Amino acid sequence: MDHREALRHHGDVDAEPGLLDFAVNVQGDGPPRWLRDRLAGCLDGLGRYPVAAHDAAAREAVATRHGRRADEVLVLAGSAEGFALLPALRPRLAAVVHPGFTEPEAALRDAGVDVVRVLTDESDGHRLRPDAVPAAADLVVVGNPTNPTGVLHPADDVAALAAPGRVLLVDEAFADAVPGEPESLAGRRLPGLLVFRSLTKTWALAGLRAGYAVGEPALLARLAAPRPPWPVSTLALEAVLACAEPPAVAESERAAERLVAMRAEQAAALTAVDGVTVLPGRAPYLLLRLPDGRGEPVRTALRAAGIAVRRADTFPGLGPDHLRVAVRPADQVARLVAALAEALTAVPA
Structure with missing residues (x-):
């Protein structure tokens, strides 16, 4: 991916139809x-x-x-x-x-x-x-x-x-x-x-x-x-x-409070996966760092398992071992955690 293409890469490109979408940070499938x-x-x-x-x-x-x-x-x-x-x-x-x-x-x-x-x-x-x-x-x-x-x-x-x-x-x-x-x-x-x-x-x-x-x-x-x-x-x-x-402002505040709890639970579940580092943050997404050289093959394995995550090497200052995942409901997080653990086990160090 060249320099210009990298700057224009956004999460919707990673989230192809049919994949469980952790790549795009939109909350929910549509407006209330x-x-x-x-x-x-x-x-x-x-x-x-x-x-x-x-x-x-x-x-x-x-x-x-x-x-x-x-x-x-x-x-x-x-x-x-x-x-x-x-x-x-x-x-x-x-x-x-x-x-x-x-x-x-x-x-x-x-x-x-x-x-x-x-x-x-x-x-x-x-x-x-x-x-x-x-x-x-x-x-x-x-x-x-x-x-x-x-x-x-x-x-x-x-x-x-x-x-x-x-x-x-x-x-x-x-x-x-x-x-x-x-x-x-x-x-x-x-x-x-x-x-x-x-x-x-x-x-x-x-x-x-x-x-x-x-x-x-x-x-x-x-x-x-x-x-x-x-x-x-x-x-x-x-x-x-x-x-x-x-x-509406009051409703968004309640939604933000729910996201805090969801984010904390998701961060804990991902941190429990051997080899995954969850970087500190407060937004409705998490930046992950995987072991050296395993980011891209793990991302490919997740896609094969039906899960889209946001590649982060298109962000200046980050590399292929960084991935971004949106905050999602617990059942979806469980699927991501299982697939991520399996992919890290399958991909050689």
Whole structure:
């Protein structure tokens, strides 16, 4: 796999139909019934273009959720759209903290932006070191919690990356999967701060493409400058509106609390498999390290057993012996654990 292909590799490629999916971090097979009903209620309006009032209502709901103003919110067709828009900010040098989600780097490199990678270290718990970021970087990208390490960085450490003349983008796609969202910057006002949020994971809306950005209005305007008319669909606007309302926020908090218990149980079960190291984290996925040289053949054996896991060697700073697995129900975890133990026994050291 070449450099460009690796940056564009995502878990949905690993999760072919028919496989038990530990590769994609979406929770559940689809949105809850109440959200389906809200979306279905918009179907009769699909003959009309999305309207400004709907966008304004969605922005107001997000603003209320995070203690901001509506003009500090930009509704996106998923965080991926936001990453694709980053070149509109015209950075001279972008620093991307890795291992991390690769789409921002891919979008920046495709646009000819110079990119420097700031690598965190497993021996240091993949801790964020703000002083490792080059002072010359006028765009810094970091995930919190970071994908795929699952590390939740202290908000003050992330905020320390802000600097005059710099845009700091914090990808909080999984922040609502951590109870209380303790290290989120979505409600903070810092010069140059952008925070991206996604509805994909908690609400099982990967096929809808819905998310939002928060930040200074002038910065959001620069980000949005290249967008075509009607960039966000009526259904996505309704999803953002619905999922930012207080009952939905309370539901996501309960889901996050359940995930904490599920994650702990899954980590314990995987740690009990001889040769498997589960790296510390707080996200709804776990980063595993297998014995030297056995990652790829084990991943192949798992696929043969009908189980998809996310290869992690496409994340800068990780290698073929790293795998990422989503948090799943106990019965599915039992199947993964059994297949993983069998594969490690079968694959020679």
